[in-house]
Amino acid sequence: ASLREFLRCLPKCEHHMHLEGALSPQLLFELAAKNNTTLPQDDAAFKSPEALLERYRRFTSLDDFLHYYYIGMSVLITHSDFEALAWDYFRHAKADGVAHAELFFDPQAHTARGVGYSTAVAGFDAACKRAEKELGITSILTTCFLRHLPVEDSLAAFDAEDVQESYVSGVVKGIGLDSSENGYAPEGFKELFAKARHQGLNLTTHAGEEGPVSYIASALDNLRVRRIDHGIKLVYDEHLMKRIASENIMLTVCPLSNVVLRCVNTIKDVPIRKLLNAGVKFSINSDDPAYFRGYILDNYLAVQDAFGLSVEEWEGIVRAGINGSWCGEDRKTILL
Ligand code: HPA
Ligand code: ZN
Known part of the structure; x- marks a missing residue:
């Protein structure tokens, strides 16, 4: 108990x-009822929140998860839906002792359904502001672009007036790449990342989750990400x-996600010890907590259970996470 504490x-x-990965089956069904969303009739997993949660225990791959993830978000329609989703996350974050959260969302997955970008951002931003005021949690929103769609789609989404406005106003502060990885190498998105870099946005990308290690090198060289x-x-x-150690690039590792999506067999196979030994900076994260049955503290506890890290090692991991954050120096000083 004291270790958990x-x-x-x-x-x-x-x-x-x-x-979108913080959408619990409970909230999914609530919003579906409110919005009259038609969930798949031919998949027994959508019979109840309990059946859905049970199906989430049997993901076979990243793409098998993404199938449910994209159906799930179809219940998000109004400003208040997005706000409720983010607020649900922040309540868990507070209980788990999160001080600062950098949060992804997928604009293209909403605009493709006819839900406005501004609706999603305004709902998320309202929850972020409330979380800072009421919970003391600071946060940053990051637009993730979907790598399984044509590169032209991400460029058009990035250039859209309301998206650009959110960068200029500072409501959104970074870009990333997510969705299916294999076959969608980072270098295809070089132009998108060059544009974002010239606008002074923070840059990150998913790489080397299910896809090959060469995607990590490509992300550094072609997209010029530092995370x-x-x-x-x-x-x-x-x-x-x-190279990653000497260039101080941070990895955002998600241990429970890696096990649930079968990128590794067990938590022990997440290379925590190897990264520590090599001096690679990393943080520990929840990825899609409602789908992988664990928020951030569950991930910390799973790592502790598998690796038995020392107090000093934990303090080093947390310090690296603060230093690698995109918040201002003043916030870092408070957290360090
Ligand atoms: N990988 C890729 N795309 C995603 C993920 C992930 O872990 N979660 C949500 N979209
Ligand atoms: Zn992810």
């Missing part, structure tokens, strides 16, 4: 959490691992 009280920063989401395949390239 120690981990809970650490000033944790979360850098890899998809807001990699997941990146667990890094340990297959000794030379690249040294």
Whole structure:
């Protein structure tokens, strides 16, 4: 119990959490009822929140998860739906001792359904502001672009007037890439990332989750990111691992996600010890907590259970997370 309390009280920063991935089966069914959303009739998993949760225990791959993830978000329609979703996350974050959260969302997945970007952002932003005021949690919103769609789609989404307005106003502060990985190499998105970099946005991308380690190198060289989401395949390239350590690139590792999506067999196979030994900076994150049955503290506890880290090692991980955050120096000083 005291170990849990120690981990809970650490000033944790979360850098890899998809807001749409915080949609619990409970809230999914509530919003579906409110919005008259038609859920798939031919999939028994959608009979009840309990059946859906049970189906979430049997994901076979990233794409098998994404199938449910994209259906799930079809219940998000109004400003208040997005706000309720983000608020549900922040309540869990508070209970788990999160100090600062950098949150992904998928604009293209909403606009493709006819839900306005501004509706999603305004709902999320309202929850972020409330979380800072009422819970003391600071946060940053990041637009993730869907790599399984044509590159032209992401460029058009990035250039859209309301999206640009959210960057200029500072309501959204970064971009990333997510969705299916294999076959969608980072270099295809070079132009998108160059544009975002010239606008001064923060840059990150999913790489080396299910896809090959070469995608991590490509993300550094072609997209010029200074952060990699997941990146667990890094340990297959000794030379690249040294480079990432010396260039102070941070990985946002998601242990429970890796097990549930079968990128690794068990938590022990998440390369926590190898990254520590190589001096690679990383944070520990929940990814899609409502789908992977664990928020950030569950991920910390799973890592502790598998690796038995020392107090000093935990403090080092948390410090790296603060230093690797996109918040201002003043906020970092408070957290350190
Ligand atoms: N990987 C890729 N795309 C995603 C994920 C993930 O873990 N979560 C939500 N979209
Ligand atoms: Zn992710």
